[in-house]
Amino acid sequence: xxxxxxxxxxxxxxxxxxxxxxxxxxxxxxxxxxxxxxxxxxxxxxxxxxxxxxxxxxxxxxxxxxxxxxxxxxxxxxxxxxxxxxxxxxxxxxxxxxxxxxxxxxxxxxxxxxxxxxxxxxxxxxxxxxxxxxxxxxxxxxxxxxxxxxxxxxxxxxxxxxxxxxxxxxxxxxxxxxxxxxxxxxxxxxxxxxxxxxxxxxxxxxxxxxxxxxxxxxxxxxxxxxxxxxxxxxxxxxxxxxxxxxxxxxxxxxxxxxxxxxxxxxxxxxxxxxxxxxxxxxxxxxxxxxxxxxxxxxxxxxxxxxxxxxxxxxxxxxxxxxxxxxxxxxxxxxxxxxxxxxxxxxxxxxxxx
Amino acid sequence: xxxxxxxxxxxxxxxxxxxxxxxxxxxxxxxxxxxxxxxxxxxxxxxxxxxxxxxxxxxxxxxxxxxxxxxxxxxxxxxxxxxxxxxxxxxxxxxxxxxxxxxxxxxxxxxxxxxxxxxxxxxxxxxxxxxxxxxxxxxxxxxxxxxxxxxxxxxxxxxxxxxxxxxxxxxxxxxxxxxxxxxxxxxxxxxxxxxxxxxxxxxxxxxxxxxxxxxxxxxxxxxxxxxxxxxxxxxxxxxxxxxxxxxxxxxxxxxxxxxxxxxxxxxxxxxxxxxxxxxxxxxxxxxxxxxxxxxxxxxxxxxxxxxxxxxxxxxxxxxxxxxxxxxxxxxxxxxxxxxxxxxxxxxxxxxxx
Numbered sequence: 145x146x147x148x149x150x151x152x153x154x155x156x157x158x159x160x161x162x163x164x165x166x167x168x169x170x171x172x173x174x175x176x177x178x179x180x181x182x183x184x185x186x187x188x189x190x191x192x193x194x195x196x197x198x199x200x201x202x203x204x205x206x207x208x209x210x211x212x213x214x215x216x217x218x219x220x221x222x223x224x225x226x227x228x229x230x231x232x233x234x235x236x237x238x239x240x241x242x243x244x245x246x247x248x249x250x251x252x253x254x255x256x257x258x259x260x261x262x263x264x265x266x267x268x269x270x271x272x273x274x275x276x277x278x279x280x281x282x283x284x285x286x287x288x289x290x291x292x293x294x295x296x297x298x299x300x301x302x303x304x305x306x307x308x309x310x311x312x313x314x315x316x317x318x319x320x321x322x323x324x325x326x327x328x329x330x331x332x333x334x335x336x337x338x339x340x341x342x343x344x345x346x347x348x349x350x351x352x353x354x355x356x357x358x359x360x361x362x363x364x365x366x367x368x369x370x371x372x373x374x375x376x377x378x379x380x381x382x383x384x385x386x387x388x389x390x391x392x393x394x395x396x397x398x399x400x401x402x403x404x405x406x407x408x409x410x411x412x413x414x415x416x417x418x419x420x421x422x423x424x425x426x427x428x429x430x431x432x433x434x435x436x437x438x439x440x441x442x443x444x445x446x447x448x449x450x451x452x453x454x455x456x457x458x459x460x461x462x463x464x465x466x467x468x469x470x471x472x473x474x475x476x477x478x479x480x481x482x483x484x485x486x487x488x489x490x491x492x493x494x495x496x497x
Numbered sequence: 498x499x500x501x502x503x504x505x506x507x508x509x510x511x512x513x514x515x516x517x518x519x520x521x522x523x524x525x526x527x528x529x530x531x532x533x534x535x536x537x538x539x540x541x542x543x544x545x546x547x548x549x550x551x552x553x554x555x556x557x558x559x560x561x562x563x564x565x566x567x568x569x570x571x572x573x574x575x576x577x578x579x580x581x582x583x584x585x586x587x588x589x590x591x592x593x594x595x596x597x598x599x600x601x602x603x604x605x606x607x608x609x610x611x612x613x614x615x616x617x618x619x620x621x622x623x624x625x626x627x628x629x630x631x632x633x634x635x636x637x638x639x640x641x642x643x644x645x646x647x648x649x650x651x652x653x654x655x656x657x658x659x660x661x662x663x664x665x666x667x668x669x670x671x672x673x674x675x676x677x678x679x680x681x682x683x684x685x686x687x688x689x690x691x692x693x694x695x696x697x698x699x700x701x702x703x704x705x706x707x708x709x710x711x712x713x714x715x716x717x718x719x720x721x722x723x724x725x726x727x728x729x730x731x732x733x734x735x736x737x738x739x740x741x742x743x744x745x746x747x748x749x750x751x752x753x754x755x756x757x758x759x760x761x762x763x764x765x766x767x768x769x770x771x772x773x774x775x776x777x778x779x780x781x782x783x784x785x786x787x788x789x790x791x792x793x794x795x796x797x798x799x800x801x802x803x804x805x806x807x808x809x810x811x812x813x814x815x816x817x818x819x820x821x822x823x824x825x826x827x828x829x830x831x832x833x834x835x836x837x838x839x840x841x842x843x844x845x846x847x848x849x850x
Contacts, residue, residue: 166611166614166616171645181640184623189606203636205602253567260518262518263516263519266533274542289524293521301643303567
């Protein structure tokens with residue numbers, strides 16, 4: 145085997161905003177993350193499936209369409225109101241497969257444990273993963289565990305990868321949004337990120353804010369049945385929240401997005417916490433919500449299907465796709481003004497998932 | 498969603514050697530790793546595919562047999578003679594699929610980066626992954642990047658998961674070793690672990706010891722063609738080396754293994770380094786070698802096929818399967834004595850892969 149090429153003088157074709165080293169924002173799901181993908185990973189790994197940049201990749205396999213997805217989880221703390229890194233890791237990959245139109249089937253689990261993690265914590269995480277997998281109807285079929293020295297981890301990092309099948313007539317993806325599409329969200333926004341930040345900051349409210357971590361595959365099956373081919377795009381707005389997901393989709397489809405701020409479903413305690421923390425719920429991570437772009441003709445039917453599912457009770461229409469200002473998301477505020485909802489550069493909330 | 502059960506007083510049905518917390522040995526691929534799997538993960542995740550404990554899981558998918566595997570890599574240093582964490586991560590998962598009899602097809606990549614990692618290092622790692630994938634004929638189709646604060650990682654941890662297809666007539670697995678089987682190894686042992694330790698300890702020899710990291714899928718295709726259904730077990734002896742792999746197989750198949758120490762192919766510089774470091778090459782990790790259990794009748798043909806491949810030039814017959822001492826590996830030493838080659842409790846070499 146020959147020596148690897150010398151990268152000591154390596155420089156990026158388009159500089160990564162002149163950062164010579166990784167900063168927290170490279171993991172934030174905003175512009176810096178996107179630049180790392182666009183200017184470093186894509187040129188290296190170049191292939192059609194990867195270039196599609198969906199939540200999962202869809203590849204041919206023995207005459208079928210296989211969806212594959214992976215996600216690492218570094219959330220802190222490991223346990224929080226409404227869930228743990230265990231639920232999150234299972235639901236996150238299940239949802240990435242489901243929003244690509246796939247039926248999730250099998251998961252893998254890779255654990256990086258830090259020396260000193262109590263065995264009882266690991267057992268609780270494994271148990272949470274098992275229960276989440278059972279709820280989602282998927283099987284955890286293989287795993288791997290590595291241990292790193294104290295001071296080189298943070299208790300437990302979890303990677304899940306998953307596969308599922310996409311039926312031949314499903315064609316859902318971030319490039320398929322069309323002017324006229326109605327944009328729905330399956331419930332209240334900002335719950336997960338606010339729950340995590342409230343725990344970290346020791347905030348207390350009358351009601352404990354709980355993460356919304358949940359597997360969306362059955363809800364999505366239901367709305368696919370109601371919407372059929374009128375459903376053009378689905379995405380789970382995790383890191384970077386609804387704002388980042390909509391920006392990505394508007395860019396990928398080269399369309400404009402118009403939002404109605406007063407239509408956003410936001411819990412009152414989440415709104416209060418966001419005000420205290422200086423956050424905007426539209427940028428805050430969700431772990432059990434899906435955004436759906438659907439042709440106007442089927443929007444009412446899809447909304448009804450969503451609301452009939454316990455996980456979609458608070459579903460709402462929050463905006464629409466226009467052919468003006470392609471690649472840009474504009475929100476009509478509650479006081480009648482308009483503002484551009486730009487993608488964040490770095491990250492509002494570190495290590496949220 | 499209901500509260501997770503209270504595991505604060507959780508105790509394992511069979512105590513994990515009374516460790517209340519994770520120790521480095523839980524990641525060493527020895528007995529402690531096995532206990533974590535057996536007493537913690539298996540009871541939690543319980544299902545048939547997982548219980549099989551192969552390098553990859555083989556599951557039904559649309560009338561096909563899909564192999565799935567995952568591995569996290571925490572090797573330090575990130576770059577070493579003969580390779581990097583990038584090659585290692587691709588080759589490791591390719592090999593886990595290949596030794597299960599699968600043709601590896603698609604990989605996912607999950608990165609956990611530590612704040613401060615030079616972008617140039619990340620670019621070099623991505624490039625190594627891309628080249629390794631190309632050499633192995635697999636595609637990296639999706640990925641994820643997370644960033645953790647300085648002091649909560651070690652530059653870069655990489656997870657790869659992969660899928661491949663197993664042909665219907667292939668039946669290879671750790672439970673299928675039979676008395677009379679001949680055991681082959683595809684080349685010199687202990688190269689990878691010794692290379693890593695030599696770098697860490699600053700040892701210098703006349704020849705630099707290089708990691709053997711390599712994708713074995715084409716070599717394995719060749720030997721499957723030569724051996725057919727006479728090939729009963731294949732395994733890549735990584736963490737814990739040849740000794741741990743053979744112990745696992747002898748236990749899983751409930752057979753005895755007899756080795757001839759003088760038949761082990763070991764490079765002279767590896768032997769010298771192992772003597773200096775107090776290591777036994779049979780316990781040292783390999784990253785480009787496969788152990789093959791084949792019926793006596795086809796052993797010569799398989800050995801010839803292995804040797805005709807550049808990656809199998811130094812292949813050798815190192816032992817055989819017997820019906821005595823089931824679950825135990827015994828080595829005939831070069832001075833004519835016999836010794837039991839027991840599985841290690843913890844780990845000889847931390848963070849070797």
